[in-house]
Amino acid sequence: MSKMKPKLNMAALFLCATLMTACTPSDGKPESAQAVEKTNLNGPQDAKEIEAFADPLFAEVMKKHNVNGSNFVVVKDGKVLVNKGYGYADKEKKTPVDKNTVFQIGSVTKTFTGLAANQLADQGKIDLHEDIQTYLGGMKIPNKTEKKLTMFDLLTYTPGFDFPDIASYYSPEFANKDMPMKQFILDHMPTVVRPPGEAYTYDNFGFLLAGYAIENVSGMPFHQYMDKNVFKPLGMNSTSVRLTPELNNRMAAHYGLAGELVPMDWNAPTDGPQGSIISTGDDMAKYLTMLLQKGKYGDQQLVSEKTAEQMLTYQVVADKSIPQTTVGGFEGYRNELANGQRVVIKGGNVTGHQSLIVVIPEKNTAFSMSYNNETVMMSMDVYEAFMDHYFPETKTLEKPVYVHLDEKDAEKYVGLYQNTRFFFLKSKFSYADGKLLMETGTGKHTFKMITPLLFEDESGNKLAFKKDHRGSIEYFYYNSMEGNHFVSDSQKIHGKQPFSDVAEGSKYKSFIDVLHALDIMGAKSGTRFEPQASMTQSEFADALLRAHGWYGVPWTIDSTKRQMLTGLPSFDPNAIITRQTAAVMIQNLKELKPASKVQLSGQTDASAVEAVTALVSQGVIDPDTTVKADGSVDFRSNQPLLRQEAAALLDKAFGHYALPLPIK
Incomplete structure (x- = not known):
């Protein structure tokens, strides 16, 4: 997900927006503001009041975040109070968003996968605490721990996989292909490296694997299972795991962060239990109603009341005050916006579309929204404003009492x-x-x-x-x-066996040891690091990509490689890399800018001056690069980059350091 802003007091902003459009009665307050004051302590009750709150809210945040169109659904006590659209599904064609506009809901899909898995558990076909391999038809999961991996672990984001996004592939071309789950999973299998259930990691592969277990146990493709057992019982006739021509015709156009038109991505495999569902505001209202009614919709009981409650109850917490996940795919981030309520949320982000669902079980209230921009900021603005308006904090928060740590x-x-x-x-x-x-x-x-x-x-x-x-x-x-x-x-991160050829007193040892522990740079031969050895451009590129840290996320790899090589006169994998070439590649990925004026001495090619200046001014230098008596710095730009020097540069650029670092 994208970075999120600190909590802002949005309620005042939207009240001001209401003041600008409302009539002013004799007491000096607009009629809409009076309605707000009268109902906001009891939660949403009346459609007109909700619209008086939401209309200026969406006008403001859509403009703020370059969003062209959004839907908004509010459900309470089994009733759909609001189900409407704002702005355009397609701004070029002036097609408005309405309750039938189709959006990709991204990772909100995970809650549906959680529902299906819990449904099979209710029927005794899956034991949430049994080894997941029992339900995979012979498929084996590499596991370096002594603890079995279960469906419960998958549904609570705690499977312990080394690469949780290893199977996350997105492209416009995938929308027109049929790629089965089984072979795709076998070709992109991660390894369990942490005891399942021990650590929370947002995990896309875990839900993909859960979907395959559902497929294998039920004996039908995942999309068919969802159609038959989830969507049809709920009357969600415009919801699908797969892209159909009819739903594609109603799909909202996709726009980037600046409001520009972008192509629609689809995921591989074709059925995506981790994120491929498309839906409408009208259908999401039915889904929310079922969740609030403890698994029941009309005369259909999709899961037992006990299971429905469990899906909305936090099973994994960092601390009792910091909820993390339920066993239904819901999460607890931004809990400070919940104003003391038990709130479960789930966001979904795909290229050009963003979704959010918020469920407040004790208040029997929920809302959802989808819009055609991938910024998460707008949904968080709406979430904050909704909670502050309808469920404001009623208790004075006690300041914590701190304890001395020796x-x-x-x-x-x-x-x-x-x-x-x-x-x-x-x-x-x-x-x-x-x-x-x-x-x-x-x-x-x-x-x-x-x-x-x-x-x-x-x-x-x-x-x-x-x-x-x-x-x-x-x-x-x-x-x-x-x-x-x-x-x-x-x-x-725990240290590894030190290299036999790195002296204890070496000024490069700390950098080498850290990169070794992080699996960024290891031995060149046997137990030897060979600190004085040079590197090829290919060897440095591999280490740089690992240091950069996005190598486990497939959808970023190609663009990251292109970015890394930007501005290089040439890239020869087998050529010895120079220090200035390494500087250009680091600057490309780190996007460093000069932090101060730096006077370079020695020779640096014109194409590398900016990169070298940026690294030096930010303190991303090796221990042998120092400030001379006249204040200049010789980066030794045209010399070969030695392995020990690479370790220092990569650690300083991509380690824990807050730049700029002091230059000595």
């Missing part, structure tokens, strides 16, 4: 961690003056301890450490929106 107790927390989904996101913890200090690629933070395992930063964001099966601190979850920390737990 240095010895801090030892179990300190160290380097890496996000279990987004490998580019690394964080290092150290100790100072009774607090934990965190340095990550997006900045530095100070944490005070509330209780053992639970900390709070200077902005009030919570961070919870988690223990592994041995009782050791192994993970943390940070609910800050900064840097995508909220998408997954981060795992502690």
Whole structure:
């Protein structure tokens, strides 16, 4: 998902928008504002009041985020209070969005897959806690742990796969192909490397595998199972796992972040339990109604009441105050916007479309929205405004009481961690003056301890450490929106056997050891790192892509490689790479800009001056690059890049460091 903004007070903004269009009665307040004050403490009750709230809200946020069209559905107490469209499904053709406009709902699909799996569990055909291989028709899952992988783990985003996005492929060409799940899964199989159930990682492959289990157990293709057992019982006649001609004709056009028209992507395989469902506002209203009515819609009971409740109850938490996932694909991010309510949410993002569903079980209220832009920011604005308007915080939040952390107790927390989904996101913890200090690629933070395992930063964001099966601190979850920390737990990085040819006192040793632990650069031969050896352009490119951290996400690989090579006069995989060529490739991926004026000495090719200047000014230099007496810096641009130097540059550019770093 995209980065999200800090919480804003949107309620005042939308009240102002109402004031501009409403008549003003004798007491000085507009009629719509009076309606807001009268009903907002009881939740949504009346369609006219909801529209008075939503109309200016959508006008403002759609303009703000370059969104051309959106639907909006509100359901309460078994009734659909609002089901309408805003703006254009196709701005070029001036086609308005209405309740029958089709959108790709992306990862909201996961909640439907969760429903289907729980449905089969209700029928005794799947045991959520049995080895998932039991339901895969002989397919084997590589597993380096001693714990079995279950359907429960898949549905709670805790399977422990090394590459959770390894099977995530998207392209316009896939919309016209029929690619079965089985062979695709076999060709893109990850490995279980963490004990299932131990760590939360947003996982696309887990839901793809869950969908295949549904297909195998039911004896029918996934899309047929969903049509027969989910969509038809709910009367969702405009919802499908696959793209049909009729639904494609009603599909909203797809637009990029700036509002530009973009082609529609489809995923591989063709049936995508992790994200391929398309639907309408009218159909999503039926789905929300079923969820709120404990699995029942009309005379159809899709899942038992107990199972329906379980689907909307958090099963995985970082701390009791930090919910993470249910056993139905729902999540708990942005819990600070819930205003003390139990809220489960699920967002979905595909190229040019974005969706969100929000369910508030105790208030028997839910809403959904889909729009033709991929920014997640608009949906979060609407979520915040909806909760502040209808379910405002009624309790004064108590300020936490902090506990002093002594240095010895801090030892179990300190160290380097890496996000279990987004490998580019690394964080290092150290100790100072009774607090934990965190340095990550997006900045530095100070944490005070509330209780053992639970900390709070200077902005009030919570961070919870988690223990592994041995009782050791192994993970943390940070609910800050900064840097995508909220998408997954981060795992502690443990050192590996040191190289035999890297001296203990080497000024490059720390960089080499970190890249070794992160599997970015390993031995060149046997147990030898060969720090003084040169590298080919291909060898450096491979290490750079791993350091960059997006190598486990297939849909980014080709574009990342193109970006890496931008501006190079040539790329010869077998040629020895120079320091300036490496600098250009690093700058391309890191997108560094000069942080200060730097005077370069020595010779640097004109095509590399900007890159070298950017790296030097940001402190991305090796220990042998120093400031001369006259203030100039010689990057040794045309010299071959040595392996130890590559380790230093890659660690500083893509490690946990907040740039710029001091230049010595």
